[in-house]
Amino acid sequence: MPGLMQPWPLTLDRFLEHAGRWHGSTEVVSRSNEGPVTRCGYADIHRRARQLSRALLEHGIALEDRVATLAFNSARHLEAWYGIMGIGAVCHTLNPRLPVGQLAYIVNHAADRVLLADVLCAPIVRELSSHCPGIERVVLFADEAQLPAGVAATAYESWIAGRSTDCPWGGFSEETAAGLCYTSGTTGDQKGVLYSHRSNFLHGLCSLMPDVLGFSRRDVVLAIVPMFHANAWGLAFAAPAVGAKFVLPGAKLDGASLFELMETEGVTFSAGVPTVWQGLLQFLEREQLRPTTLKRIVSGGAAAPEALIRAYQEKYGIEVRHGWGMTEMSPIGTVNAPPDLATPTTEQGRAIFGVDLRLTDDEGAEVPQDGRTPGHLNVRGAAVACAYFRREADGILDAGGWFDTGDIATIDGSGMLRITDRAKDVIKSGGEWISSIDIENAAAAHPKAALAAVVGMPHPKWGERPLLIVQLKVGQSSTAQEFLDFLEGRIARWWMPEAVQFVASIPLGATGKIDKKQLRAALTRPA
Ligand code: AMP
Numbered sequence: 431m432p433g434l435m436q437p438w439p440l441t442l443d444r445f446l447e448h449a450g451r452w453h454g455s456t457e458v459v460s461r462s463n464e465g466p467v468t469r470c471g472y473a474d475i476h477r478r479a480r481q482l483s484r485a486l487l488e489h490g491i492a493l494e495d496r497v498a499t500l501a502f503n504s505a506r507h508l509e510a511w512y513g514i515m516g517i518g519a520v521c522h523t524l525n526p527r528l529p530v531g532q533l534a535y536i537v538n539h540a541a542d543r544v545l546l547a548d549v550l551c552a553p554i555v556r557e558l559s560s561h562c563p564g565i566e567r568v569v570l571f572a573d574e575a576q577l578p579a580g581v582a583a584t585a586y587e588s589w590i591a592g593r594s595t596d597c598p599w600g601g602f603s604e605e606t607a608a609g610l611c612y613t614s615g616t617t618g619d620q621k622g623v624l625y626s627h628r629s630n631f632l633h634g635l636c637s638l639m640p641d642v643l644g645f646s647r648r649d650v651v652l653a654i655v656p657m658f659h660a661n662a663w664g665l666a667f668a669a670p671a672v673g674a675k676f677v678l679p680g681a682k683l684d685g686a687s688l689f690e691l692m693e694t695e696g697v698t699f700s701a702g703v704p705t706v707w708q709g710l711l712q713f714l715e716r717e718q719l720r721p722t723t724l725k726r727i728v729s730g731g732a733a734a735p736e737a738l739i740r741a742y743q744e745k746y747g748i749e750v751r752h753g754w755g756m757t758e759m760s761p762i763g764t765v766n767a768p769p770d771l772a773t774p775t776t777e778q779g780r781a782i783f784g785v786d787l788r789l790t791d792d793e794g795a796e797v798p799q800d801g802r803t804p805g806h807l808n809v810r811g812a813a814v815a816c817a818y819f820r821r822e823a824d825g826i827l828d829a830g831g832w833f834d835t836g837d838i839a840t841i842d843g844s845g846m847l848r849i850t851d852r853a854k855d856v857i858k859s860g861g862e863w864i865s866s867i868d869i870e871n872a873a874a875a876h877p878k879a880a881l882a883a884v885v886g887m888p889h890p891k892w893g894e895r896p897l898l899i900v901q902l903k904v905g906q907s908s909t910a911q912e913f914l915d916f917l918e919g920r921i922a923r924w925w926m927p928e929a930v931q932f933v934a935s936i937p938l939g940a941t942g943k944i945d946k947k948q949l950r951a952a953l954t955r956p957a
Contacts, residue, residue: 461691483516483599499545517599526658621818643664643701650697651697777848780847800840857896
């Protein structure tokens with residue numbers, strides 16, 4: 431027997447409809463890649479997003495068609511998300527840091543019809559266009575005067591100008607696809623995660639719970655995590671849902687640029703990957719500055735070292751929430767809200783509502799949640815992928831509906847999750863697993879370390895041993911012994927790195943995380 435409630439499909443247009451109507455004058459602040467800061471209200475974003483919808487409809491974009499964006503975080507990119515999704519088309523976010531060959535592959539695989547891009551990305555667009563014949567129109571986030579020469583593109587401002595805001599939004603099934611994001615991989619191996627309106631809607635609401643992101647209308651939210659990285663962790667839905675002032679930083683994510691934006695806009699909440707937080711911290715230390723309004727940050731996407739959490743909490747009184755998730759999970763899986771600022775915990779936290787976790791051994795049998803026994807981390811939930819786009823026949827769930835994340839973790843009796851490694855990064859020494867993350871965390875606490883990474887190196891007796899790679903802070907020098915002495919007592923004896931190597935810079939991947947694949951390749955390449 432159906433309940434007697436109004437049919438109200440959970441479609442994503444509702445977030446911006448709500449913000450436009452009830453928080454219309456709340457500011458959306460955007461720093462363009464070219465430098466200047468622009469500001470408008472949610473009502474303006476709403477109006478312009480609908481004008482974009484009209485332009486897309488008049489171009490012939492229909493339900494389920496893919497429209498790609500190749501852009502950093504900005505108000506126009508936000509309008510594009512809603513303008514595309516509002517009419518039931520699929521917003522395919524492209525990461526401008528990916529090699530052009532990989533971008534071309536996924537644009538063609540997704541059959542994107544229209545591409546909306548930043549002017550900064552025009553050189554990529556130029557290259558892409560010749561490899562992607564399916565793209566019918568390129569629109570650059572610019573006015574006529576800003577259009578660069580040599581790219582066959584329409585100016586976004588002219589395209590939407592003067593168009594009616596009267597267009598149908600929503601009115602389709604909440605199961606309709608809304609967003610598409612390919613996970614990283616070598617060309618041809620990238621997998622498309624296809625979010626639905628319903629999954630993003632529910633994830634957006636769950637992310638707002640007090641122990642998850644937990645921000646409100648009284649917060650000023652700075653979205654550092656790019657809109658092309660796993661749904662910007664849901665921020666572009668959560669901020670309009672509560673009517674929080676929303677700050678979008680463009681492409682400049684260095685410490686100085688972020689600090690300036692935080693201070694001038696009064697940012698209280700932000701989210702990004704650990705390397706971004708390291709960069710800001712080093713800037714604050716070097717310049718002897720303190721954030722004056724920032725209260726809480728979320729660090730996710732890679733393990734946050736204890737030294738990093740400690741510095742923000744103890745030195746600046748800023749709460750660090752350590753989150754774990756993945757593109758396939760929309761992306762948040764767990765969040766660790768620390769009990770107080772004096773207690774830095776490096777665990778990744780507890781499952782958020784809507785996510786179920788379990789650990790299994792190599793044969794798929796469940797292992798105990800005793801905080802000691804590592805296992806393969808499996809997940810299921812309303813915002814977890816059940817298949818990859820155009821690979822629907824390749825099952826990715828087991829008989830019980832579980833998805834194997836590819837991460838190795840422990841869970842303790844209170845439900846606290848600790849990621850020990852990516853399965854493919856695990857170091858197996860004498861048949862036992864060594865956690866590269868734990869060694870990295872310990873080494874990153876060395877005052878001279880800017881970044882630390884640990885990979886396995888082949889060993890004749892033990893099979894593999896850990897190799898520590900360190901990028902020192904600017905102007906510092908050190909020795910292997912200094913780091914080994916520092917690790918003494920901080921990690922198990924038998925985890926002690928076999929060698930320490932100093933490099934000028936540790937390579938970062940397209941989403942700003944340490945790229946171990948590239949690191950390994952560089953280490954095995956003859957000098
Ligand atoms: P992506 O889909 O690119 O966001 O990558 C997801 C992967 O990043 C996860 O499967 C983990 O291996 C890793 N990851 C994300 N958050 C964390 C975290 N807090 N600690 C350790 N690894 C993480």
